[in-house]
Amino acid sequence: MKSVKIGDINIKKPISLSPMAGISSLPFRIICNGMGAAYSPTELVSARSIRYNGIEKSLRYMRISPEEEGITAIQLFGSEPDDFTAAIDTIMDTPVLKEVSIIDINMGCPVPKVVKTGSGSALMEDPQKAAAIVRECKKAVQGLPRNVPVTVKTRTGFNADDKGRPDFAKTLADAGCDMICVHGRTRPQMYHGESSNEAIAVMREAVREYGIPFYANGDITDTASAKKMIEQTGCDGIMIGRAARGNPWIFEQILAGLAGTEMPGYPGAVERKKMLIRELEGRLKYLPEDVAVREFRSVMPFYIKGLPGAAAVKVRLCSATGIDEVKEILDLV
Ligand SMILES: Cc1cc2nc3c(=O)[nH]c(=O)nc-3n(C[C@H](O)[C@H](O)[C@H](O)COP(=O)(O)O)c2cc1C
Missing domain, CATH: 1.10.1200 (Non-ribosomal Peptide Synthetase Peptidyl Carrier Protein; Chain A)
Structure with a gap:
């Protein structure tokens, strides 16, 4: 894997922990980064809740430590562009949080409670709204003294028969998104069935001309599946979710595997x-x-x-x- 640039941020080895609610605790993210993950986003946090309930209620899910993590990313979900603006303004007014490197927007969550509100994967069905959210987030970070890229994590479709949503990927890139990560499952698949590298590749191709980094995610468990993902999708980076749970060593293993160097022994x-x-x-x-x-x-x-x-x-x-x-x-x- 070659290094990539997300906004102005240099990512030497573009392999990350995929955000997971209940799993992506701050100490776990620090551990994963220590094992070679370039950065590890927080789990999804409600932009609306930050706006209306204040930061305190959400703080425990979005705790970051730039000193220990290096590059940091906070993932927000929501359905109203104004909620994101308010949430980002609050984040940028809060000690430590205001040092966050990347704002990531969740456009992939398949959980009915989230989808019902028009958030997460439901945004794939409302590309205009999705674009407005990206644009508003970009605006919200514009006045800051440093460049804070806005990234999106999404899926290959909202409906069971979707085989990738190239137009959706383009809409995000047109709106100014600095990186797109696609999980190769559709919303109804939740986390079941196979992740489709082919469907990811369709979205990757759609945004190649924009020159923004494209990450792929889904069913990466070892060097072989990481290699397959990279070769079959043409992605610039990968995110690893479930296989990293209780197994942060996976990052050093795959990095060594991809580099062709000797793999560290599996821990006892x-x-x-x-x-x-x-x-x-x-x-x-x-x-x-x-x-x-x-x-x-x-x-x-x-x-x-x-x-x-x-x-x-x-x-x-x-x-x-x-x-x-x-x-x-x-x-x-
Ligand atoms: C328990 C759990 C919680 C998750 N929470 C989030 C989340 O907060 N935000 C998000 O973008 N994706 C979330 N995901 C999706 C993962 O980031 C990832 O896209 C998915 O698990 C597929 O990757 P994998 O096959 O490597 O696990 C979650 C997945 C699981 C299993």
């Missing part, structure tokens, strides 16, 4: 448990212990997946309430 039980605790301790820095552990229950099993005895330990981790208890349970695996 001790290293994986250590990493789990490192992420949990990171979460404890900004959450009360019971909340941090409760929220981490669904993530912990990914760290120990495949280890002998993991099945029984997973069940116990799902009712853990404190870090000491987590450590005790982990001693069993």
Whole structure:
């Protein structure tokens, strides 16, 4: 993979953690970046909620640490251009958040609660609105002393029979979007079935002439699938979602695989448990212990997946309430 430029930001190795609600915690993003991810966006945060409920309610989902992360990105979702303007103005008035490198717009979320409001993947059905959102976001960052690129993450379609939405990709690029990332599934597929590299390629070709970086996402689990994605779509960068859960090593593995250098060995039980605790301790820095552990229950099993005895330990981790208890349970695996 060659380096790319998102706005004025140089991305040497364009491989990123794909944003995931409940997974993309600040400590996990720091860990992934340490393993080679160029940057890792926050999970989706409601622009409308920031506008009407204030930043406090959303802060925990959009916490960034430029010092520890390097390049940072906050992902917003919404359906009204004005909500994005207000949300960005608030972000740019908030300590630390105002240092964010990239604003990413979610135009791919398939969850009915989000789609019903005209947000996420529903914007694919309203390209004029989608374009207006990109334009308003670009306007909102214009007066800042530094260039803050606006990127969009979307899908290959809203309907089951969509085989890519080249016109939608063009609409985004025409509106001034600085990077587009496409997940190769349609909205009704949610996260099931196969991600289509062919459908991604159709959208990639549609915006090639604009010269903005194009990222592809969907079902990348190892070097072979990363290579296939790059070759079949002609993308400039890739994002990895589910395969990175509890497995931040995937970034160094794929980077080494793509570079043709020796792959680091896959971590054993001790290293994986250590990493789990490192992420949990990171979460404890900004959450009360019971909340941090409760929220981490669904993530912990990914760290120990495949280890002998993991099945029984997973069940116990799902009712853990404190870090000491987590450590005790982990001693069993
Ligand atoms: C639990 C979960 C939460 C997700 N949350 C978001 C999100 O907040 N924003 C977003 O753009 N995509 C979200 N996604 C989609 C992923 O970023 C990614 O596009 C999708 O999982 C496909 O990539 P993969 O096959 O590498 O997992 C989520 C996916 C999962 C599984």
